[in-house]
Amino acid sequence: MNLQRLYEELEKHYDVKGWWPYSDPWEVMVGSVLTQQTNWNNVMTSIEALRKEGLLPVKAMAAADREKLEKLVRPCGFYRQKAQRLQDLAIYIRDDFGADPVSLLRRDDARELLLSRPGIGPETADSIMVFAAGRPYFVAAAYCRRVLSRTGVINSDDYGEVQEFVHQQLGRDSVRLSSLYAMIVEHAKRYCLARPNCRDCFLAEPCSLIARER
DNA sequence: TTCCCGCAGG
DNA sequence: CCTGCTGGAA
Numbered sequence: 001m002n003l004q005r006l007y008e009e010l011e012k013h014y015d016v017k018g019w020w021p022y023s024d025p026w027e028v029m030v031g032s033v034l035t036q037q038t039n040w041n042n043v044m045t046s047i048e049a050l051r052k053e054g055l056l057p058v059k060a061m062a063a064a065d066r067e068k069l070e071k072l073v074r075p076c077g078f079y080r081q082k083a084q085r086l087q088d089l090a091i092y093i094r095d096d097f098g099a100d101p102v103s104l105l106r107r108d109d110a111r112e113l114l115l116s117r118p119g120i121g122p123e124t125a126d127s128i129m130v131f132a133a134g135r136p137y138f139v140a141a142a143y144c145r146r147v148l149s150r151t152g153v154i155n156s157d158d159y160g161e162v163q164e165f166v167h168q169q170l171g172r173d174s175v176r177l178s179s180l181y182a183m184i185v186e187h188a189k190r191y192c193l194a195r196p197n198c199r200d201c202f203l204a205e206p207c208s209l210i211a212r213e214r
Numbered sequence: 215t216t217c218c219c220g221c222a223g224g
Numbered sequence: 225c226c227t228g229c230t231g232g233a234a
Contacts, residue, residue, distance in 0.1 A: 036231040042221065043230090077219040081232085121232050141230055185230055194228075 001206040003153050003169040007180055009203055016182035020131045022047070026058055026093075026101045028132035032124050033085055034076045042075040049075075058099045062090035085119030092117060105133035122159050130181070136172035138163050139181045143188040150192060152208030 001009075022028050027047065034043045049072045050056040055064045069083040076082055097103045104110055110133060114125040122140075129137040138144075140162040149155045154165050170176050191201040198204050 032230090035229090037218090037229060038220080038231090039222070039229050045221095075220060077221075077229085078217095078231090079219065081218060085232090119232065123231060127230075139230080143230065181230085188230090 001151055001153065001208070003148075003166065005206060006148075006151055006153055006203075007170065007176075007183075009206070010180070010183040010187060013202060014183045014186050016179050016186065019178075019182040025105060025132040027056065029089065029101060029128050030056070030061075030086060032127040032131070033089070033119060034073065034082060035127075036082070036119075036124060037078070038076045042077070045075045046073050058090050058093050058101065061087060062094045062099075081119065085117075088119070089117055101132070105129075105135075110135070111137070122163075126163070130174055130178045134174050136167075136174040136177050138166040138170070138177045140166065141181070141185070143192075144181060144184045147184045147188055147192050150196065150207060150209040151203060 020028060020031070021044070022031055030050070031043055031047060034046055047056070050061075053068070053072060055061050055069065055072065061069070064087065066083060066087065069087060070079050073079045073083045073086070093099060093101055093104060104113060105128070107113065111125050111129055114120050114128055115122070120128075126137040126139045129135045130139065140159045145157055145159075145162055148162060148166075149157075154162060156162050156165075166177070166180070170180065187203075191197045191203075196209060198207070198209065201207070
């Protein structure tokens with residue numbers, strides 16, 4: 001099926017308004033780093049622990065004791081790397097952007113600046129661009145490439161290629177692009193798992209995966 | 215390709 | 225017990 005059809009079908013079944021549980025740009029950035037290869041439940045645990053300890057604000061995180069940061073971030077796994085990456089990012093924003101994440105996010109080269117930071121790759125950068133900055137970037141995560149490939153929308157494992165395709169097909173609309181990502185994540189978790197549950201999936205008829213089995 | 219790493223679910 | 229998770233870097 002094509003992307004338009006997929007979007008319409010997903011929209012009938014998922015309501016992803018307010019899908020990202022935090023609205024503060026910096027908290028979205030922190031969550032984007034913590035959620036790398038990690039279940040979101042663990043991210044919430046760490047973010048609330050950071051908040052409780054007063055280490056969530058940019059300046060506080062930048063000045064925090066590394067071991068304390070590691071302890072609070074531990075539930076998310078890769079805790080030494082993530083603590084370091086978060087603190088590096090906080091120091092960067094404190095020193096170069098007056099501790100204001102928004103002054104980074106509104107720059108034309110915001111995505112490149114994010115990508116230049118250790119621990120922020122394409123997926124994390126785009127997650128920040130769309131959910132923290134509200135700018136039109138599609139997060140072409142592994143989940144998305146899997147669903148888009150199985151359904152026959154586009155068969156590619158190349159992050160940039162898939163992103164470009166979606167940008168072109170859907171248009172540079174931040175709400176639509178973030179919604180598509182959110183709906184695909186929900187769908188991938190419920191039906192389109194590593195081992196797909198096509199029996200219960202409402203997309204089974206138009207999906208190419210089923211078609212290929214027949 | 216391998217390592218980083220805890221945690222919920224099966 | 226084992227698997228997979230809203231990745232990134234060496």
